[in-house]
Amino acid sequence: MTDCLIIGAGPAGLSAAIACGENGLKTTVIDEFMKPGGRLLGQLHEEPNNIWWNGCEEAEKLYKKAVTLPITLLLQTSVYNIEKKSGHWHVHTNKGSFKADLLLIATGAAEKSMPVPGWTLPGVMSIGAAQVMANVHHVKPGHHGVIVGVNVLSLAIARELALAGVKIEGIYLPVKNPATLDQAVPTDVFKSLLNFTHLAPSAFLKAGGYFARRSSIIQTAAVKMYPKNGFKVWGIPIKMRQAITKILGNNKAEKVCVSDISSSGRIIENSERELSIDFVCIAGGLYPLAELASIAGCPFKYIPSLGGHVPIHNEFMKTPLDGLYVAGNITGIESAKVAIAQGTLAGMAMSLAKNKSISKQRINQAIQNVKTTREKALIQFHPDIQKGRDELQVAATSLKNQLSKTAI
Amino acid sequence: MTSLRITKHPILKLNSKKQILHFTFDNQKFTGVEGDTIASALLANGILTLRRHEESGSPRGVYCNIGHCFECRVIVDGMEGVRACLTPLREGMDVQSGQKLPKPFKTGITEQEFRDYFRAGESQ
Numbered sequence: 366m367t368d369c370l371i372i373g374a375g376p377a378g379l380s381a382a383i384a385c386g387e388n389g390l391k392t393t394v395i396d397e398f399m400k401p402g403g404r405l406l407g408q409l410h411e412e413p414n415n416i417w418w419n420g421c422e423e424a425e426k427l428y429k430k431a432v433t434l435p436i437t438l439l440l441q442t443s444v445y446n447i448e449k450k451s452g453h454w455h456v457h458t459n460k461g462s463f464k465a466d467l468l469l470i471a472t473g474a475a476e477k478s479m480p481v482p483g484w485t486l487p488g489v490m491s492i493g494a495a496q497v498m499a500n501v502h503h504v505k506p507g508h509h510g511v512i513v514g515v516n517v518l519s520l521a522i523a524r525e526l527a528l529a530g531v532k533i534e535g536i537y538l539p540v541k542n543p544a545t546l547d548q549a550v551p552t553d554v555f556k557s558l559l560n561f562t563h564l565a566p567s568a569f570l571k572a573g574g575y576f577a578r579r580s581s582i583i584q585t586a587a588v589k590m591y592p593k594n595g596f597k598v599w600g601i602p603i604k605m606r607q608a609i610t611k612i613l614g615n616n617k618a619e620k621v622c623v624s625d626i627s628s629s630g631r632i633i634e635n636s637e638r639e640l641s642i643d644f645v646c647i648a649g650g651l652y653p654l655a656e657l658a659s660i661a662g663c664p665f666k667y668i669p670s671l672g673g674h675v676p677i678h679n680e681f682m683k684t685p686l687d688g689l690y691v692a693g694n695i696t697g698i699e700s701a702k703v704a705i706a707q708g709t710l711a712g713m714a715m716s717l718a719k720n721k722s723i724s725k726q727r728i729n730q731a732i733q734n735v736k737t738t739r740e741k742a743l744i745q746f747h748p749d750i751q752k753g754r755d756e757l758q759v760a761a762t763s764l765k766n767q768l769s770k771t772a773i
Numbered sequence: 774m775t776s777l778r779i780t781k782h783p784i785l786k787l788n789s790k791k792q793i794l795h796f797t798f799d800n801q802k803f804t805g806v807e808g809d810t811i812a813s814a815l816l817a818n819g820i821l822t823l824r825r826h827e828e829s830g831s832p833r834g835v836y837c838n839i840g841h842c843f844e845c846r847v848i849v850d851g852m853e854g855v856r857a858c859l860t861p862l863r864e865g866m867d868v869q870s871g872q873k874l875p876k877p878f879k880t881g882i883t884e885q886e887f888r889d890y891f892r893a894g895e896s897q
Contacts, residue, residue: 397840397859398839398840398859399810399859399860399861404839409784409785417784419784419785421785441859441861443840475837475839475841476837485826485831485833485844486832486834487821487822487823487832487833487834487835488821488834489834489836490834490835490836490837490838491836491837491838491842493837493838493839494835494836494837494838494839494858495838497838497839497858498812498813498816498835498838499779500785502808502809502810502813502817503778503779503782503785503787504777504778504779504809504813504816504817505777505778505779506777506816507777508775508777528782528783528784529779529782529785530779530781530782616822616832617821617822617832617834654841
């Protein structure tokens with residue numbers, strides 16, 4: 366029996382564990398991977414002050430702090446069921462069952478699949494898979510390849526792969542089909558990229574950002590005028606008007622078929638050609654990995670700006686279920702720094718639930734810290750994150766009112 | 774082709790003195806290093822196919838690399854359904870790829886497949 370059980374040893378889970386540990390809660394953290402840190406481990410990007418954010422080092426900082434506190438960390442432990450029995454949470458794993466008063470689910474995010482014909486061939490992997498291979502295990506996904514999907518995640522990881530010595534032939538759009546729709550229309554992709562002009566050292570994108578903020582007609586015109594061969598960001602060609610239509614190979618990915626596309630994503634006839642590669646990364650974007658919250662019985666709300674279905678929770682990261690909390694990307698796709706701030710907040714809220722002596726002021730500071738971290742975040746995965754967060758608050762409050770009415 | 778193991782990096786600190794680990798994949802000898810998963814060790818050796826699809830026999834490799842998609846499941850020391858991407862490599866590990874399975878009760882199989890399946894059963 367532990368006071369608090371945390372599922373996920375990523376930035377949110379570890380930060381929550383530290384806050385719980387500092388406030389004297391007996392805390393257990395479990396994670397499937399062999400190292401603590403979650404997806405923070407793979408991150409490697411340059412901050413505006415030219416200092417590199419090295420996820421492995423950040424994860425180690427959190428881990429080193431956690432081990433000084435009364436925290437049990439269990440790795441290679443997979444949760445397959447969660448139950449509430451006689452007032453306690455029972456979490457069933459491959460290493461046995463655990464019982465806790467308070468449960469925090471901090472399982473992070475998973476990648477959206479973007480099926481392109483031939484995508485089951487070995488050598489085709491998600492962009493996050495390539496990131497973990499290169500930055501965590503120090504193995505390249507291949508010698509030279511392409512990325513399918515132009516978005517902030519694929520641009521960032523393309524740069525990381527290039528640093529590792531991998532040749533990226535180009536970042537292309539996926540062929541338009543019902544499963545790739547939000548990533549396959551050049552006009553839409555271009556608009557979403559304009560939110561990241563501050564990150565990309567490309568004159569074209571910067572000019573685009575300047576003009577495009579003024580009118581959507583100019584945005585459309587910019588995509589039409591888009592240079593046929595694309596432009597480069599960090600030396601990596603972005604092929605916004607070309608789509609990967611097929612992946613070919615005998616037992617492994619060897620070639621991709623590329624076609625020119627119109628600004629609406631329509632294939633230009635007779636433009637297909639083949640390109641030799643030895644790997645393909647598919648970058649469909651992230652969604653909150655929330656199955657366990659669903660198993661626990663938590664109600665959800667669909668909020669596209671947060672990445673999909675998210676467990677309803679209030680400003681203290683508490684769900685409507687007694688003793689169930691959430692933090693990190695399960696609550697919406699945001700940066701690791703926001704996940705850390707949310708984890709700390711959830712840890713303090715759980716500590717308050719267990720021990721009333723914690724000052725309300727400290728909790729309010731933690732709430733404020735989540736907000737300021739979000740405002741200062743380098744990467745806003747979606748321009749309407751704050752609106753999405755507000756929408757979730759409304760949902761949480763209305764659900765609470767509804768529940769109190771039924772109770773009467 | 775040169776190995777896929779990264780030997781120099783402008784930002785990350787690489788440890789070149791990692792302990793070498795020996796393992797077998799489909800009875801062939803390979804080496805990996807301490808800190809590898811089965812998946813990363815195989816990739817570094819240029820092995821991309823980790824299993825054959827149980828029904829179609831098509832080759833499959835690592836897809837998500839975070840334990841979510843189960844595409845990389847292999848047989849480790851006799852244990853089936855082990856995710857190569859989450860399992861740390863150990864000295865002396867015996868890793869086998871998953872193979873195509875017989876499907877005698879599914880409609881649409883060829884008569885030959887049906888006969889082969891029962892003939893395999895008779896000989897045991």
